[in-house]
Amino acid sequence: MEMRDEDVREELAEFQALAESAGAIVVGSVIGTRRLIDPKTFIGGGKVEEVKAAVQALEADVVLFNHTLRPSQERNLERLVERRVLDRTGLILDIFAQRARSHEGKLQVELAQLRHLSTRLVRGWTHLERQKGGIGLRGPGETQLETDRRLLGERVKQLQARLERVRQRRQQGRQARRKNEVPTVSVVGYTNAGKSTLFNTLTGATVYAANQLFATLDPTLRKLDLGHGAEVVIADTVGFIRHLPHDLVDAFHSTLQETVEADLLLHVIDAADPERNEHIEQVQAVLAEIGASDVPQIRVMNKLDILPVEEGGGPPRVERDENGDVRRVWVSAMRGEGLELLTDAVREHVAGRLVRGWLTLPASAGRARAQLFDMHVVVDERVDEQGDMALRIELPVDRFERLKNEGRLPGVWVAEVDIGVTPQA
Numbered sequence: 001m002e003m004r005d006e007d008v009r010e011e012l013a014e015f016q017a018l019a020e021s022a023g024a025i026v027v028g029s030v031i032g033t034r035r036l037i038d039p040k041t042f043i044g045g046g047k048v049e050e051v052k053a054a055v056q057a058l059e060a061d062v063v064l065f066n067h068t069l070r071p072s073q074e075r076n077l078e079r080l081v082e083r084r085v086l087d088r089t090g091l092i093l094d095i096f097a098q099r100a101r102s103h104e105g106k107l108q109v110e111l112a113q114l115r116h117l118s119t120r121l122v123r124g125w126t127h128l129e130r131q132k133g134g135i136g137l138r139g140p141g142e143t144q145l146e147t148d149r150r151l152l153g154e155r156v157k158q159l160q161a162r163l164e165r166v167r168q169r170r171q172q173g174r175q176a177r178r179k180n181e182v183p184t185v186s187v188v189g190y191t192n193a194g195k196s197t198l199f200n201t202l203t204g205a206t207v208y209a210a211n212q213l214f215a216t217l218d219p220t221l222r223k224l225d226l227g228h229g230a231e232v233v234i235a236d237t238v239g240f241i242r243h244l245p246h247d248l249v250d251a252f253h254s255t256l257q258e259t260v261e262a263d264l265l266l267h268v269i270d271a272a273d274p275e276r277n278e279h280i281e282q283v284q285a286v287l288a289e290i291g292a293s294d295v296p297q298i299r300v301m302n303k304l305d306i307l308p309v310e311e312g313g314g315p316p317r318v319e320r321d322e323n324g325d326v327r328r329v330w331v332s333a334m335r336g337e338g339l340e341l342l343t344d345a346v347r348e349h350v351a352g353r354l355v356r357g358w359l360t361l362p363a364s365a366g367r368a369r370a371q372l373f374d375m376h377v378v379v380d381e382r383v384d385e386q387g388d389m390a391l392r393i394e395l396p397v398d399r400f401e402r403l404k405n406e407g408r409l410p411g412v413w414v415a416e417v418d419i420g421v422t423p424q425a
Helices: 012-021 045-058 071-081 088-099 103-117 121-128 140-179 195-203 246-251 253-260 276-290 339-351 366-374 397-405
Strands: 062-064 084-086 184-189 220-227 230-236 264-270 297-302 317-320 326-330 354-361 378-383 389-396 412-415
Touching: 012 088, 045 071, 071 084, 084 088, 088 103, 103 140, 140 253, 184 195, 184 253, 184 276, 195 220, 195 230, 195 264, 195 297, 195 339, 220 339, 230 339, 246 276, 253 276, 264 276, 264 339, 297 339, 317 339, 326 339, 354 366, 366 389, 389 397
Parallel strands: 062 084, 184 230, 184 264, 264 297, 297 326
Antiparallel strands: 220 230, 317 326, 354 389, 354 412, 378 389
16 A cells, blocks of 8 residues: 655555565555545545455455554554555564574664564554553553563663674774774665675675665675775675664664764665665665764766666766765676776775885895785885895875884885875985
8 A cells, every 4th residue: 555645755666676575475556645644544434445445356465555654553454454454664674574694683673673563562452452541440451561561671671782782892893993994884875776786796795685675684894905905894784765764773773883983985876776866865864864974975876787878878987076086986786897996986085095106125124025015015026136126016195104104114215106295215
């Protein structure tokens, strides 16, 4: 069941994809327009009869609503249409429950489900609906509901405590990376934009990737070598979607914190999706909600291989702003096209421009030479008759300055391009 409003229109195709991702077989849909929401049934009596007739004719087992329903509305609709009724939030929670694989992911999903269930406990006690407050009218039903709420509240506290320990471990990991000066790059984007495919192609990981919404749920971190001695930790995160339930945002706080504290966001966009501009707005809204709107971004325009030329298709490319900073990189994660451009853009952002030049070392500096080779910054070497070594090195500016200050660049340094780095003498 979908209600259409001129201000907040939900795409029926996306809702159908959500239902299919949950394992449902969509047999039909009912679309309605209404100025005011009916407080009892959300859709009004006439539309309820239409839905009931469609359910009976199509022999449907469950009715899905592309909106958030109040508990009383769900209960009334189930009684009237004589079928299980599930709203958009409940549907997304069901998908997340199926996708969770790690211990942390399962804890997060259970916490979100319990928070959602806490407002719907009355569903299981419809046989006690006629009981009311008052002298002589209080019965065991009220006591049972209170017991359920207390037990549910205790379980929520247990889950929050466990997730807090997970959050602390994640925070310790982030502090260790900062101490070692390893930047973090978080991959974000609308669900099914190709984030996990890009992540796998870049890092060689085996994160599950499929053409379905929320194919992956559990966060994954991998180290990515950018070349020239630069490296980052890259994090694959849960995909975003329209009206992502607040319960999920709260429950996945520790996971989303990787995004909030990242040095750079790779915002993966399905460039071939006709709704890509709306999806970009939705992702930006979620980033603002979790406090990550100020984190620098590079937009990765993915699926270039299926994008028509007239809509921007063609060879991989990089787009820069008026200051020369990378703003967009057009790639095909599936085919691995344009990924060198992307890694160069990431390296440029997190490590600055490269220093290129020749470092002349005396024959006695063999240890320094070995260390430079171990750091993978040497691209060429020449040795003269006296045994003196000339190394052509390429490395980020900040790393060059750090090595120079630590005295790990003995000898004579001659830069190939003057970019404001003081030559080592």
